[in-house]
Amino acid sequence: MLKAPQHQVAGHEAAGIGKLGPLVDESGHFYKPLQGDKRGSNEVAFYTSLSTNSEIPEHIQRFFPRFYGTQHIEASDGSGLRPHLVLEDLALGRANPSIMDIKIGSRTWAPESSEKYVEKCLKKDRESSSLPLGFRISGLQIYRSKELGFWKPGKKAAMKLSTEEVKLVLRRFISSNTLDDLDLKPDCAFASTVYGGSTGILSQLLELKAWFEDQTIYHLYSCSILVSFEKELALEGKDPGAQIKLIDFAHVYxxxxxxxxxxxxxLCSLIKFISEILTAPGECKIEVSAKADQKDLTHSANGVVADQKSLTDAVNGVVADQKNLAESDNGVVVDQKNITNSVNGIVADQKNLAESDNGVVVDQKNVTNSVNGVVADQKNLTDSVNGVS
Amino acid sequence: MLKAPQHQVAGHEAAGIGKLGPLVDESGHFYKPLQGDKRGSNEVAFYTSLSTNSEIPEHIQRFFPRFYGTQHIEASDGSGLRPHLVLEDLALGRANPSIMDIKIGSRTWAPESSEKYVEKCLKKDRESSSLPLGFRISGLQIYRSKELGFWKPGKKAAMKLSTEEVKLVLRRFISSNTLDDLDLKPDCAFASTVYGGSTGILSQLLELKAWFEDQTIYHLYSCSILVSFEKELALEGKDPGAQIKLIDFAHVYxxxxxxxxxxxxxLCSLIKFISEILTAPGECKIEVSAKADQKDLTHSANGVVADQKSLTDAVNGVVADQKNLAESDNGVVVDQKNITNSVNGIVADQKNLAESDNGVVVDQKNVTNSVNGVVADQKNLTDSVNGVS
Structure with a gap:
């Protein structure tokens, strides 16, 4: 029985009805639909080359998903038989994995790429954190608790995090005290067990780095490192299964x-970020660079706004972690409490929302009105009009 | 007494009469005219910051030219007093240094740069080896002998070298058998004394790398590593004074x-190239990748040859855009027609040249003989021997 994978944080998801995306079976296979153009054949060629190339040492092979060839199966969008890559299901055996999909490289296009493709990628690289940081977080989910589920910010917001915000997310990823209250300063409780140690994330990244300093076989553009572990195991004092895996090889040259x-x-830039957390886990600056730590902010337009209290208006931007927001238009709004109005955007994880129009609204409690949008997982909803609830 | 530096291989040279460029005095100072726009003040700000920042360890400070402030001196172009950076003259005490100016980074522009500047730089990065290799050779001179002087290919040709050509140049740089005959496979005779050893180039590059893996103070765009040593000292079995220095900080952020x-x-890409020479000094592929578009080519060895017709012989150098070339040995030859012989030198833009040996020859018409000297801008020259004309 094939089904959509539960823990997809980036890329093409099959979660939506009628959408083409990956599938998994119960015996640990991950079926990725071949992209119709050159990307599909490129990715097959890469996996084939990788799995047969004796120059790739075993301790490096383990950073890639195992490859079981290609297979025609029924596509997730109901369009019939379609060729799929058959790969190792990286989430197999994981109950509630915390996952980050980190796209590596300040440039996601190859020198050989077409003018049109370069232009498209360059725009995205410049708008995201790829250019300044050398990587961007393409998606993530952090497990909080059985009650709260996952903290899963929007992909667009994740991509554009500033330096200080990336630092915050990388700390939050391995913290225990943000399970209930994202407002708290991350305690980095699992830093040493997840990032540190001889089998931890940093150690794996350094092994990968040593290989990349030497290998001249492949150039990986737009490829991601998937970082994952199980917070529940860490909480129980067990091995949290921290691992990195390289994924997405449609643009390998x-x-x-x-x-x-x-x-x-x-990769070296990411390593530096992780190292800093291990060196000084307590030194997390909560303030973010864009507009930070403001209290009693009245208006904020067109920008990233984070961690503020008593915001009155926020327009056209990412707004996160605030309390007592009065209005928010046209943007992503997450993790707030006591919001009065939110129009045309994604609104997530809030409590005591009074009104939300025209957008996706998830995981809230005590919503009064929600119009024209998707509303999910709520309690005590009074009105929901014209949408999926 | 200020004069133009003798061993400038890239950047703005003051060699031409009436041109603005750097000057040197006899006590080891290098005067670099401040660029009028933001670049000038940026570079002063960088040197000031660097020389006063206690976070830069001493073993890293030594990779930068010493900074003696700024000073108003008579500009080389005769335009009067002008502010100059006063720096350490890196060529002081060097008789015949072999030098490479290697611009580091696949991207020479900062994320903060203006649209127009990005476009300009990106074009150059894509046309040069910066994008594929992560660096480009902005200029070089390799000492051959008292008789033959320096091998100094044109900057434009150097910038665009292919991977295999860069490998060849990096080997030629530390070889002894290319003194007389650039046609020979480089013997890499000085590889271990110049690139290798505890104080050699590779060791210095690795020290620099370790710092760049950690430092988050500066981002250096369009900055070069100047690699130099004295071949004559190496030949005598003495310390060849192999050193790297970072230069050009107009685009530091x-x-x-x-x-x-x-x-x-x-930097890691350059390190890999140098490491390979030390690991396998004998493994130099002579065939080069860029040989394109020529018709009726009889012989062409070891060099870049492009766009010519009816070429009979072209050996060991950059040869471009000519027609009806009979012979061209060991040098850069560009844009001429009907040339009969050209040996060992730079020959450019002439027509109907009969012979030109061992020197720089530019912009003339109908030259019959030119031996051992610089010849410029004349018409109908019959004989010019051993001198400047």
């Missing part, structure tokens, strides 16, 4: 005698 | 908590 300096640079 | 992943990636 031959190295032709040159190292993948683009991937390596981004 | 604050790191703001992020490592310079762009510089680091390019």
């Amino acid at each position: 031959e190295g032709r005698g040159v190292i993948d300096h683009n991937f390596l640079g981004g | 604050e790191g703001r908590g992020v490592i310079d992943h762009n510089f680091l990636g390019g």
